[in-house]
Amino acid sequence: MPNFTPTLTNIGMSRQDRRDALTNAERAAVEAQRAAASEAREAALLERNRIARELHDVLGHSLTGIAMQLDLADALATRGRSEEANSVVLRTRSIAVDSVTQMRAAVLALRDDSQSLSEALKTLADNEAVPFTCTGEARPATPDVTHALLRATQEALANAAKHAPGATRRIDLGYTADAVHLVVTNSAAATGHTPADRGWTGLGLTAMRERIAVLGGTVRACPTDSGGWAVEARIPG
Numbered sequence: 001m002p003n004f005t006p007t008l009t010n011i012g013m014s015r016q017d018r019r020d021a022l023t024n025a026e027r028a029a030v031e032a033q034r035a036a037a038s039e040a041r042e043a044a045l046l047e048r049n050r051i052a053r054e055l056h057d058v059l060g061h062s063l064t065g066i067a068m069q070l071d072l073a074d075a076l077a078t079r080g081r082s083e084e085a086n087s088v089v090l091r092t093r094s095i096a097v098d099s100v101t102q103m104r105a106a107v108l109a110l111r112d113d114s115q116s117l118s119e120a121l122k123t124l125a126d127n128e129a130v131p132f133t134c135t136g137e138a139r140p141a142t143p144d145v146t147h148a149l150l151r152a153t154q155e156a157l158a159n160a161a162k163h164a165p166g167a168t169r170r171i172d173l174g175y176t177a178d179a180v181h182l183v184v185t186n187s188a189a190a191t192g193h194t195p196a197d198r199g200w201t202g203l204g205l206t207a208m209r210e211r212i213a214v215l216g217g218t219v220r221a222c223p224t225d226s227g228g229w230a231v232e233a234r235i236p237g
Contacts, residue, residue: 055103060207062099065162066092091165098158117141117180118173120150125171128157136175145235148211149173149182152219155208156184156231166190167228179217179236188227208233 069092076085115123118134125132141149153171160169167186174181208231209219217235224230 059099059103062095065095066099069095095162098161115146117146117149120146121153121171121173121182124150124153124157128169130157130168131170132173133171134173134175138175141180141237145180145215145237148215148217149180149233149235152182152208152212152231152233153184155205159231160184160186160229164189164228179234182233183230185224185230186228 069088073085073088073092076082076088116138118138121134122132157169157171160167164186167189169184169186172181172183172185174183205219205221212219212233212235215235216237217233219234220232222230222232
């Protein structure tokens with residue numbers, strides 16, 4: 001009489017193997033879903049942190065400037081110089097309005113990585129009505145580099161308007177073989193305008209240097225021979 005035991009055993013093992021394979025596949029699918037959900041949560045957290053840092057930088061720099069201007073207005077009013085105090089208050093309002101614009105621009109820049117670096121700077125230059133030039137062979141930049149240089153430009157233009165009212169401003173972007181260079185310059189304050197102070201220091205410059213240093217770059221801010229100011233940023237790559 002034939003012995004079917006080996007055959008039945010093989011059939012039983014085959015079914016068990018299929019059950020094990022199905023169980024392992026289900027476990028792998030669950031783990032993949034958990035990993036995807038975890039990555040999505042981490043990405044959302046990183047995005048929120050990035051936006052929070054940018055808003056902190058913009059608000060910190062702007063509120064410091066507003067507080068200084070209001071202190072100046074108070075001092076002028078106390079000395080009976082009401083006309084000058086009113087002028088300072090109007091300038092403070094302008095800083096506040098600019099701060100709101102910068103905050104919106106920061107969030108938009110963080111959420112829109114579709115533009116190239118040169119396109120983003122050209123758009124900013126058009127909005128600010130300042131000249132823009134791009135030299136060298138343009139090449140793709142990472143979103144972090146684009147964002148860092150865009151924010152540096154925004155801060156440099158805002159500080160030029162604050163410290164040199166009525167000054168002409170310009171943006172120059174250059175590509176060399178091993179780096180991307182950004183230079184934002186402004187002339188001296190226009191005749192009849194009193195600058196807030198001679199130099200440009202504080203939270204804005206510190207935040208700019210830290211942001212670009214993370215990318216291996218450097219920032220230099222210095223007066224120009226013509227009495228204006230220049231902010232130069234260089235990021236390798």
